Amino acid sequence: MKIIKSKYRFLILIFLLGFIYASFLEGQAVPGKDENIPFLVTFGKSGKTSWGDNDFYQIFFFSVLKDYTKPFYIRVFDPDCGGENDEIQGDFNSKFSFSVYGGKGVDPDKNEDSKGLDKGVNYRTGNLLSSKVFGSEARYDNKYYTFGPFNPSEGDFNERWNSYIFKIVCEGVSGDDGNLYRFFLSRDGNNNLPIEGANAFTYAYTFRMWNDFKSVAHIYPFVDTGVVFIKQSNFDWDNDGKILVVSRYKQGIEVPISNENVWESSNIPIEPAEVNSSLDFQFHKRQGELVKNNNVVVTLKNQRGDALKFYSSPIGGVPVYIPKTNITKIAPKK
Ligand SMILES: [Ca+2]
Ligand SMILES: [Ca+2]
Ligand SMILES: [Ca+2]
Ligand SMILES: [Ca+2]
Numbered sequence: 001m002k003i004i005k006s007k008y009r010f011l012i013l014i015f016l017l018g019f020i021y022a023s024f025l026e027g028q029a030v031p032g033k034d035e036n037i038p039f040l041v042t043f044g045k046s047g048k049t050s051w052g053d054n055d056f057y058q059i060f061f062f063s064v065l066k067d068y069t070k071p072f073y074i075r076v077f078d079p080d081c082g083g084e085n086d087e088i089q090g091d092f093n094s095k096f097s098f099s100v101y102g103g104k105g106v107d108p109d110k111n112e113d114s115k116g117l118d119k120g121v122n123y124r125t126g127n128l129l130s131s132k133v134f135g136s137e138a139r140y141d142n143k144y145y146t147f148g149p150f151n152p153s154e155g156d157f158n159e160r161w162n163s164y165i166f167k168i169v170c171e172g173v174s175g176d177d178g179n180l181y182r183f184f185l186s187r188d189g190n191n192n193l194p195i196e197g198a199n200a201f202t203y204a205y206t207f208r209m210w211n212d213f214k215s216v217a218h219i220y221p222f223v224d225t226g227v228v229f230i231k232q233s234n235f236d237w238d239n240d241g242k243i244l245v246v247s248r249y250k251q252g253i254e255v256p257i258s259n260e261n262v263w264e265s266s267n268i269p270i271e272p273a274e275v276n277s278s279l280d281f282q283f284h285k286r287q288g289e290l291v292k293n294n295n296v297v298v299t300l301k302n303q304r305g306d307a308l309k310f311y312s313s314p315i316g317g318v319p320v321y322i323p324k325t326n327i328t329k330i331a332p333k334k
Pocket of ligand 1: 088089090091092093094175176177
């Protein structure tokens with residue numbers, strides 16, 4: 001009897017996993033399906049940066065291809081800060097605003113301030129389309145809240161990507177607790193239905209690692225034309241294992257890692273073969289004693305100081321290292 005039950009459960013699990021996989025295919029799940037990141041995280045502004053969020057806000061951009069003309073929705077999973085998923089400090093007493101922007105001023109390719117990277121600049125650029133404040137609220141706990149519908153033409157048009165750009169800002173308005181959440185860009189208000197050709201990106205990625213030794217998280221920056229080297233910066237990694245950079249040219253370069261409440265930076269050379277493709281930043285957890293509930297921030301800049309975009313669905317796909325077999329021939333012994 002027990003065996004039948006567990007077989008049944010296994011089949012349901014397979015079905016559900018297949019369903020989840022299918023619904024994440026298009027890359028409008030944030031974090032994306034290849035990233036293996038459970039949640040984004042933002043702390044209330046009275047939080048401590050040593051908990052893993054350096055600035056108490058997070059900005060994500062969504063791009064919707066011009067060809068898509070129907071309404072769409074931005075769905076937030078677990079927007080509240082309480083109950084399931086969230087990081088309590090004392091008791092849950094924090095408030096978070098989620099705000100969606102469209103129109104001129106949103107596109108970060110045209111407006112540097114919109115990226116939200118520099119302290120003191122107003123990153124709330126564009127037209128406010130919708131906004132809501134969440135506290136500890138059972139009705140939104142472990143559930144979706146849906147913003148929209150929005151019309152694609154309400155976005156800020158980007159000629160290069162032939163897409164309308166939208167922005168969502170999550171800000172820790174008050175309190176000290178950590179809000180964990182995810183986004184989904186959907187063509188349906190009640191279900192996660194991806195939009196073909198859409199994507200999401202950010203310039204400062206604040207996320208939570210799984211509490212699992214074997215779990216490897218990935219983020220995928222896009223290397224644009226003209227990039228010669230990049231400066232990586234990671235914050236509050238808590239000495240939690242290794243951060244490796246993999247590309248079609250790099251088998252896995254280890255970069256300096258940060259400890260508690262500090263930034264660690266280094267320069268990484270970029271080869272011509274890596275231009276116009278994505279890099280794979282891999283986050284491998286330390287073995288032995290588990291670093292629990294690790295939140296981390298990552299930013300990248302090129303040699304000119306321009307920030308790189310991290311795409312939820314990597315541009316050109318997940319990069320795979322191509323061994324240089326001709327170069328690695330073993331030299332004969334003298
Ligand atoms: Ca608290
Ligand atoms: Ca919750
Ligand atoms: Ca939450
Ligand atoms: Ca941390």
